[in-house]
Amino acid sequence: MTSPSPAPAAPLISLTWTDHETGYQGHLVVDRLVRGVSSGGLRMRAGCTLEEVTGLARGMTMKEALHYNPQGRYIPLGGAKGGIDCDPRDPAAHGVLVRYLRAVRPYVERFWTTGEDLGLTQDLVDRAASEAGLVSSIQAVYPLLDDEEAARQRLADAFAIEVDGIGLGELVGGCGVAESVLAALDRAGTPYQGTRVAVQGFGTMGGATARFLVRAGLRVVAVADIKGTLANPAGLHIETLLAARDGHGCVDRAVLRADDSELPAGAWLTADAEVLVPAAVSYAVDTANQAGITARWIVEAANMPVLPEAEALLTGRGITVLPDVVVNSGTNAWWWWTLFGDIGADADEAFAHTRRSMRALIDQMLSRAEADDCTPRAAAHALVAERLPVIAERFGWFR
Structure with a gap:
């Protein structure tokens, strides 16, 4: 059976922030940039470590690469992740979140698009981002859009849709x-x-x-x-x-x-x-x-x-x-399919596109695992290893 992929290179950016009011720490890791931008959510949980966030950022690079479609409007970004070592139920949690976003504001404005993850909802992220003086938690991607106003409205319309109460x-x-x-x-x-x-x-x-x-x-x-x-x-x-x-x-x-x-x-x-x-x-x-x-x-x-x-x-x-x-x-792919215009603000279209894309990825991964006599994870890593150079050839390396 094929062994796991070798240890990856060090991330492009890795930093730890300490909140001056509570002593809680937050981390930001940018694993890779594509066209100068990276994508990855922000989590909040007690015990969150820099090592954890580094692994998550690397995983985001892989997720982006796996959804690369040369014919699509959505062009994968690099991978990144944020994490705050604080229980989201702590009464001080919201203030910590706002101060963290204020501290990493230059990165969010230029390099890192983020959103909800473990312990945080998108509503909480949006509210804290606004309090931190940010236009949006994904504003770094706006310069890459053909029609920013239409794209932002499309994503806002999609987030306003509910299906059976969710x-x-x-x-x-x-x-x-x-x-x-x-x-x-x-x-x-x-x-x-x-x-x-x-x-x-x-x-x-x-x-x-x-x-x-x-x-x-x-x-x-x-x-x-x-x-x-x-x-x-x-x-x-x-x-x-x-x-x-x-x-x-x-x-x-x-x-x-x-x-x-x-x-x-x-x-x-x-x-x-x-x-x-x-x-x-x-x-x-x-x-x-x-x-x-x-x-x-x-x-x-x-x-x-x-x-x-x-x-x-x-x-x-x-x-x-x-x-x-x-x-x-x-989830990550749906954000970008919607923002870049591969799909509209429509639940049926979103579910259909998600199902087609995910089924294709699972089938590719499991077929590769059978062909290479390896685990599905090793097969996924092999697919990423093939796609990253293709993306880099088209858009350049930003490491």
């Missing part, structure tokens, strides 16, 4: 994750009906993924949030749970049915399910807890949820890990 901007990522699951099932000849899924995290990505999978006919038998795991072998009523979430993806237990169970937080890992979807924190699956996993597929909706050493053990046991750089790339 914003389109929240749903497209889950649509991409769900399509990744369905593509894997189709390749294996596994029917949707009766396939069981356990989801860790019920925020933006996890909740939307659960909705799309249930609507495709799968059964979500476990959902984990910060309070624990909700379970039902017959299937949880996902729409009821979605309607009972708070802003951090925590479900009000008052809506549970008599046959729903409350289990410990880690119970989702050992759920009797064919598919596990880690959609919350990084490093959720390690060498110890992987031993209890019996699922056939782990589909990484979160960034870096499976440690490399754990993935090697899982692979040895015949469990397939579909990597984050492909699986959760739909």
Whole structure:
């Protein structure tokens, strides 16, 4: 089996900021620039490290490259990421966020387009960006647009769309994750009906993924949030749970049915399910807890949820890990498809384009994995290694 890709080069920019009021630290890593601009979200969680943000920035470079389409209007950017070591529930969190954005304002204005990630919603990012004196969290990309006014209006219109009570901007990522699951099932000849899924995290990505999978006919038998795991072998009523979430993806237990169970937080890992979807924190699956996993597929909706050493053990046991750089790339791509004008502000068009693109990527990755006798992650890395020089030849290297 092919070994993992070699260690990548150091990022272009790496910095750590310390908040003078609270002592909390924030990080910014720009892995690569394309046409002078990079893309990657801003997360906020207690324990966020520079090493974590560096890995996430590298992953963003890969996600951008994987969605490169020479015929598309959307031209991939470089990869970047921001992270703040602070619990988003901390009363001081908003002030820390504003001060962080104020400190990195020159980068946001020129080089780094950012948005919501773990612990932060786009509304919070937008409000803090405004308070920090920024025009927008993605203003660095504006000079690359043919018609800035029309593009900004198109994206604003898209974010204003709701589908059954949930914003389109929240749903497209889950649509991409769900399509990744369905593509894997189709390749294996596994029917949707009766396939069981356990989801860790019920925020933006996890909740939307659960909705799309249930609507495709799968059964979500476990959902984990910060309070624990909700379970039902017959299937949880996902729409009821979605309607009972708070802003951090925590479900009000008052809506549970008599046959729903409350289990410990880690119970989702050992759920009797064919598919596990880690959609919350990084490093959720390690060498110890992987031993209890019996699922056939782990589909990484979160960034870096499976440690490399754990993935090697899982692979040895015949469990397939579909990597984050492909699986959760739909949200980022949708922003740019919409802004650059590959699609309009329309939910049906957004979902259709996301499904086509994600299915094509999953099929390319799994076909490459079979041909090279390697893991899906190694296959994804190989595709990136082929595409980055093509992008660089067209737009130049900015490292």
